[in-house]
Amino acid sequence: GAGVSQSPSNKVTEKGKDVELRCDPISGHTALYWYRQSLGQGLEFLIYFQGNSAPDKSGLPSDRFSAERTGGSVSTLTIQRTQQEDSAVYLCASSFAPGTSSSPLHFGNGTRLTVT
Amino acid sequence: AQSVSQHNHHVILSEAASLELGCNYSYGGTVNLFWYVQYPGQHLQLLLKYFSGDPLVKGIKGFEAEFIKSKFSFNLRKPSVQWSDTAEYFCAVKVSSASKIIFGSGTRLSIRP
DSSP states (O other): OOSOEEEOSEEEEOTTOOEEEEEEOOTTOOEEEEEEEETTTEEEEEEEEETTSOOBOTTOOSTTEEEEEGGGSOEEEEEOSOOGGGOEEEEEEEESSTTSTTOOOEEOOOEEEEEO | OOEEEOOOSEEEEETTOOEEEOOEEEOSSOEEEEEEEEOTTSOOEEEEEEOSSOSEEEOGGGOEEEEEGGGTEEEEEESSOOGGGOEEEEEEEEETTSOOEEEOOOEEEEEEO
C-alpha cells in the first residue's frame, strides 16, 4: 500500500503489561512522528525521527515510553507497565522531509490502546 | 517552548454559514503553519499550509487561512460551509529551528443540514 500502516489497529491490555505499537511509514519518507490523541486533548507530540539524526524525545511523557526506528524505516513505540491514563489513540505520521513545501505529514489510521 | 492554541473546542453552524476557526501560536521566530482535518472515521489529512510569501493561503474544498504575524494567528475560514465539512480541525506549527510539528487541541465542527 501507499499509505502509513499501523498495527495493531486496536489493542486491549491489562494494567501493568507492556505493549508494542508498530508503524510502517511510506517508503522513502525520512521523517517519522508519533503522536497521542486523547479525547478532547488534541494531538500530543511524543517523538520524532529524522534520518540518522538523534530522535527528538522531548514529548515522551515518562520513562515508561520508548521508541526506536530500525533501518530508517519501521518504528516501534513501546509502553512499559501500562497505566489506565495511557489509553488513547496512538498516531504515526511520516513525511519525505520536514519543512519543505512539498512534504505534508501523512498519517496512519492509528492504534487505539485501551488499558483495563 | 512553542505551543498552539485553538480556542473554539466545538463549533456548530448551519449549512451556508460562514466559518472562522481561531488558531494562535507562541513563537517569535520563523514558523511554518498548517491546518489538518480529520473527517469522521478517516485519518488526518492536510487542508492547507503556509511556508512563506502571500499570507493568505488557499486550500482544498474552498478553505483558506490568513497568517497575521503581528497577532501570531493563522485563522481558518470558509465563506459557506457544507454538511460534508463536519470534521475535527487541527492547527499545527513547525518552528524552523527545530523540526517537530506541534498541534493544537482541535476544533470539532458540526454542521446542521
